[in-house]
Amino acid sequence: MSEMMSEMMTEQTSLLACPRCDQPLEGWQCRACQVAFPVHDGIPWLFADPGAAITEWQNRWQHALARIDADRQSVRSALKGQLSAPTRRRLDALAQGYAEHRAQLDAILAPLKLSQGSRLDTHLALRTRLPGTQGILSYDANVHRDWCWGESENEAALSEVTAVLNGTSASRVLILGAGAGRLAYDLHRTLQPALTVAMDLNPLLAYVGHRVCLGEVVELTEFPLAPLTPEQGAIKRRLQAPEPAGTGLQFVLADVMRPPFQPGSFDLVITPWLLDVIEGGAAPVLARINHLLIDGGTWVNHGSVAFQSPDPALRLTLEELGCLATEMGFQTTTGREASLPYMNCPDSRHGRIETVSTSSARKVETLQKPEKHRALPDWIVTGKCPVPALSSFQNQAMSTRIHAFIMSLIDGRRSLKDMAREMEAQQLMTRQEGEEALRGFLTKMYDEAGRSSAL
Ligand SMILES: C[S@@+](CC[C@H](N)C(=O)[O-])C[C@H]1O[C@@H](n2cnc3c(N)ncnc32)[C@H](O)[C@@H]1O
DSSP: OOHHHHHHHHHHHTTBBOTTTOOBOBTTEETTTTEEOOEETTEEBOSSSHHHHHHHHHHHHHHHHHHHHHHHHHHHHHHTSOOOHHHHHHHHHHHHHHHHHHHHHHHHTHHHHHSOOOOTHHHHHTTOOOOTTOOTTTTHHHHHIIIIIOHHHHHHHHHHHHHHHTTOOOSEEEEETOTTOHHHHHHHHHHOOSEEEEEESOHHHHHHHHHHHTTOOEEEEEOOSSBSSGGGGSEEEEEOOSSOOOTTEEEEEOOTTSOOBOTTOEEEEEEESOGGGSTTOSHHHHHHHHHHEEEEEEEEEEEOOOOOOSSGGGOOOHHHHHHHHHHTTEEEEEEEEEEEEESOOTTBSOOEEEEEEEEEEEEOSOOOOOOOOOSSOHHHHTOOSOOOOOHHHHHHHHHHHHHHHHHHHOSSSOOHHHHHHHHHHTTSSOHHHHHHHHHHHHHHHHHHHOTTTOO
């Protein structure tokens, strides 16, 4: 480890708290829990159960590789058909791109391969788990925007955040959900605090951000959504920072719901494009930010306000987010909105314009310490209490029974009408209802099988 890195880690480790029991860490260890938190390639893994988090990310990485292999295989099959010249050029670019992408991911994630994982049931015992929706490639477009083509988008983000900060200085900054870290890098160079921590739970983003900020070039292939030309179906990018970040910028792998820091560790906390993607809504995150900040510290929120929770009460508008901030001990000082391009890759016909909201709020009250986040209920973790008969489970059970029966009727000889007669004989539904249900179900199956390969 370089001298620069160890100096900076000393500054950071004095702020660390165990994500399991909240006791201060000694070095990278919690004596009370007898856990050593691994540091790979300069990035600490500060999940409540780091071994289980490593295993989970190793699994998600293998899942991503399997998908890349499947995509590559289907491109190879398609290349055997009659194709126009440009389609052949696009598929050739994709086939090569998938092969490169696989090798690049293997290289970037190599530290993860060498690390020791542990069984996932310890995750359960601690009631933690990685959010189910996050895959290793969930935010790979952000990596290319951050470190290749997104100069104007990156500048706009920095300018919105510095505008609401309005000259506020900071000595210890925490970026939650920092992704590949461009805003963390730009703010670190602009505000020049002693320490900026870029925290995320995705190791691909953290490893790329970390290496790029050290001044390295990382190669990664991008697959634009709507390539301008056939050859732009896959583009090998060179990811690079304008200059090395210098001292004091540290990437950390951890979960926002179990932040591994002592209360009052930071004077500025930033949530860029985070609150509306957190499973469980914004309130638990704000409660944690309240504790991470010193009295009078600043919280800046930046990004879209596009909550998509299954719970309608959690799909907040900007006004509701403002009320929540007040409840969570914050006084909003500045707010602004701007219509900004978002993920407008120059090699793609696809891009978005977003109404981006940026606000700055001061901590005016310290809330009660939030309870430990419990990602799963007891009836899953201990397995000793009754599994509740939720209405969604009952609906699912009924449709699974009907679908299983339909599948058992498919024998390569029966027609849709024959099957509807069988369903009526079993008193599942009338023949007419059965025909309608079968048509809907079989259409879905046909789509899922891929129309071109189904007869
Ligand atoms: C919409 S992306 C924004 C990333 C980055 N701030 C940017 O603007 O490019 C949301 C980020 O939050 C991270 N994230 C989601 N849930 C998280 C959690 N529970 N703890 C830490 N990071 C989380 C994701 O990995 C992802 O990098």
